[in-house]
Amino acid sequence: MRGEQWFTYFGFAQYQLSFFTLIDELGNKNRRTRLVNRMADAANKKGHIVMVPYMAHGHIIPFLALARLIQQRTNFTITIANTPLNIQYLRSALSSPDQIRLAELPFNATQHGLPPNIENTENLPLTHVIHLSHSSLSLEAPFRSLISQITQEDGKPPLCTISDVFLSWVNNVAKSLGTRNLTFTTCGAYGTLAYVSIWSNLPHRKTDSDEFWVPGFPQNYRFHRTQLHKYLRAADGTDEWSRFFIPQIALSVESDGWICNTVEDIEPLGLQLLRKYLGVPVWSVGPVLPPDALKGSKHRAGKEPGITLEACMEWLDLKDENSVVYISFGSQNTISASQMMALAEGLEESGRSFIWVIRPPFGFDMNGEFREEWLPKGFEERMKDTNSGLMVHKWGPQLEILSHRSTGAFLSHCGWNSVLESLSNGVPIIGWPLAAEQAYNVKMLVEEMGVAVELTRTVESVISGEQVRKIIEIVMDRQGKGKEMKEKANEVAAHMRNATKENNQEKGSSVRAMDDLVRNILSYKAL
Numbered sequence: 001m002r003g004e005q006w007f008t009y010f011g012f013a014q015y016q017l018s019f020f021t022l023i024d025e026l027g028n029k030n031r032r033t034r035l036v037n038r039m040a041d042a043a044n045k046k047g048h049i050v051m052v053p054y055m056a057h058g059h060i061i062p063f064l065a066l067a068r069l070i071q072q073r074t075n076f077t078i079t080i081a082n083t084p085l086n087i088q089y090l091r092s093a094l095s096s097p098d099q100i101r102l103a104e105l106p107f108n109a110t111q112h113g114l115p116p117n118i119e120n121t122e123n124l125p126l127t128h129v130i131h132l133s134h135s136s137l138s139l140e141a142p143f144r145s146l147i148s149q150i151t152q153e154d155g156k157p158p159l160c161t162i163s164d165v166f167l168s169w170v171n172n173v174a175k176s177l178g179t180r181n182l183t184f185t186t187c188g189a190y191g192t193l194a195y196v197s198i199w200s201n202l203p204h205r206k207t208d209s210d211e212f213w214v215p216g217f218p219q220n221y222r223f224h225r226t227q228l229h230k231y232l233r234a235a236d237g238t239d240e241w242s243r244f245f246i247p248q249i250a251l252s253v254e255s256d257g258w259i260c261n262t263v264e265d266i267e268p269l270g271l272q273l274l275r276k277y278l279g280v281p282v283w284s285v286g287p288v289l290p291p292d293a294l295k296g297s298k299h300r301a302g303k304e305p306g307i308t309l310e311a312c313m314e315w316l317d318l319k320d321e322n323s324v325v326y327i328s329f330g331s332q333n334t335i336s337a338s339q340m341m342a343l344a345e346g347l348e349e350s351g352r353s354f355i356w357v358i359r360p361p362f363g364f365d366m367n368g369e370f371r372e373e374w375l376p377k378g379f380e381e382r383m384k385d386t387n388s389g390l391m392v393h394k395w396g397p398q399l400e401i402l403s404h405r406s407t408g409a410f411l412s413h414c415g416w417n418s419v420l421e422s423l424s425n426g427v428p429i430i431g432w433p434l435a436a437e438q439a440y441n442v443k444m445l446v447e448e449m450g451v452a453v454e455l456t457r458t459v460e461s462v463i464s465g466e467q468v469r470k471i472i473e474i475v476m477d478r479q480g481k482g483k484e485m486k487e488k489a490n491e492v493a494a495h496m497r498n499a500t501k502e503n504n505q506e507k508g509s510s511v512r513a514m515d516d517l518v519r520n521i522l523s524y525k526a527l
């Protein structure tokens with residue numbers, strides 16, 4: 001480690017074809033050809049990949065999962081770079097030693113107008129999310145030093161970098177230091193295209209009618225203005241959202257290829273349109289689901305204990321199959337106080353069992369204490385007494401809940417990870433999009449896939465308990481629409497299983513895409 005370096009580099013022992021193994025094998029004439037092949041293979045396979053996720057759990061989790069997938073099938077050295085606190089979070093999910101390396105890029109939150117020690121969008125108000133986004137630009141210089149350092153140590157530049165759509169300055173660094181960059185979109189193909197194209201074709205407040213066309217989609221395909229977040233409706237290229245997203249998205253479109261967390265058979269239209277729009281290879285390698293080490297809530301040391309994984313599972317074990325509604329709005333979103341009240345009323349009126357991952361409403365400190373006045377009087381106590389609702393404060397073991405046989409529907413903001421985690425378990429969705437590309441995800445889930453219904457949109461909408469009750473009844477009723485949605489969700493789950501199937505006879509589409517991705521990365525070294 002050199003003194004002047006800008007980053008801390010956590011390197012661990014990794015597999016190398018041992019010199020002594022080679023000497024042993026040289027003694028056996030019959031094996032010589034194979035050995036030569038293996039040497040060539042090893043030389044070919046060895047290489048370094050450096051990955052940089054955006055500073056949000058919805059991005060960091062799939063980046064780590066992708067790193068694991070690549071590591072399982074190659075001898076590449078993989079380094080994930082990020083700010084110190086995000087590296088600390090990642091470290092809790094790695095074993096020691098681990099083949100995945102972590103590199104800290106120095107970061108000082110307060111220098112960017114953020115509260116101290118904030119390096120992630122978790123529970124961060126939107127006004128700060130945009131500051132965090134702008135602050136990520138400060139990582140470019142230390143990242144450049146990291147790539148130079150790796151190039152010096154390895155005697156050659158990394159095979160490629162893999163950047164987040166929102167951190168495409170990584171693309172600049174890669175190109176200027178003699179390597180390639182791939183973009184990993186942690187969203188689906190359809191949502192990615194809608195988001196990329198909508199940001200690239202501002203302004204939308206000039207749209208005459210409520211419905212409008214988005215370049216990249218067929219001419220007769222319409223989006224609705226209420227599907228745009230209010231910062232997108234107001235964006236004109238000069239505001240702070242545009243000033244970050246437009247250049248980052250424009251640069252990521254120039255990547256050498258894109259990796260998409262989706263499956264060919266579940267998003268045929270989205271993938272076809274995204275490929276046409278980008279004009280570079282798009283590998284659909286999904287579903288890239290959280291690695292085992294990130295399951296449950298054990299890795300979130302330092303947070304208040306809340307309800308344990310075991311308590312959740314015991315509670316679910318006592319419920320009937322497909323009888324529980326799970327409610328969560330992801331890692332960084334929440335609803336308003338009046339919406340929270342209506343949601344609670346609707347849940348109680350429905351008489352259905354539920355697990356609700358609850359956090360303070362929009363406009364309040366999301367890390368602060370939960371206040372009883374945000375819920376109907378005596379609600380938590382009644383739910384406890386009747387054993388009909390389990391309130392989990394701030395963070396729940398989502399994967400385990402969704403994969404439990406008792407979970408029958410997911411009321412979700414439709415962040416893409418939540419969508420994949422739900423559908424891979426055949427759980428239909430009640431959509432309540434709040435930000436980012438979530439409204440486009442819901443549009444696709446409802447119109448293309450038939451696995452969801454939409455309850456409402458955004459944190460500003462006015463909803464009633466009765467609306468909530470009705471929609472829960474539709475989805476949980478195992479007749480009519482509810483039955484249809486459940487069947488379709490099960491079909492999607494089967495497509496996902498097929499896509500990741502890998503045995504002697506056959507390889508699923510995502511496995512083949514991963515093989516092709518690795519072949520492509522290997523070909524970069526010749527350039």
Ligand SMILES: O=c1ccn([C@@H]2O[C@H](COP(=O)(O)OP(=O)(O)O[C@H]3O[C@H](CO)[C@@H](O)[C@H](O)[C@H]3O)[C@@H](O)[C@H]2O)c(=O)[nH]1
Pocket residue numbers: 056057058059061186187290328329330331332333357394395396397398399414415416417418419421435436437438
């Ligand atoms: O109580 C919780 C809350 C979240 N999670 C996990 O955290 C992740 C959340 O990801 P996601 O559902 O995608 O939601 P966001 O955190 O909101 O994700 C951001 O990133 C996604 C991927 O780019 C986008 O699709 C979203 O719109 C964007 O808000 C998932 O793996 C969840 O399993 C938990 O385990 N427990």
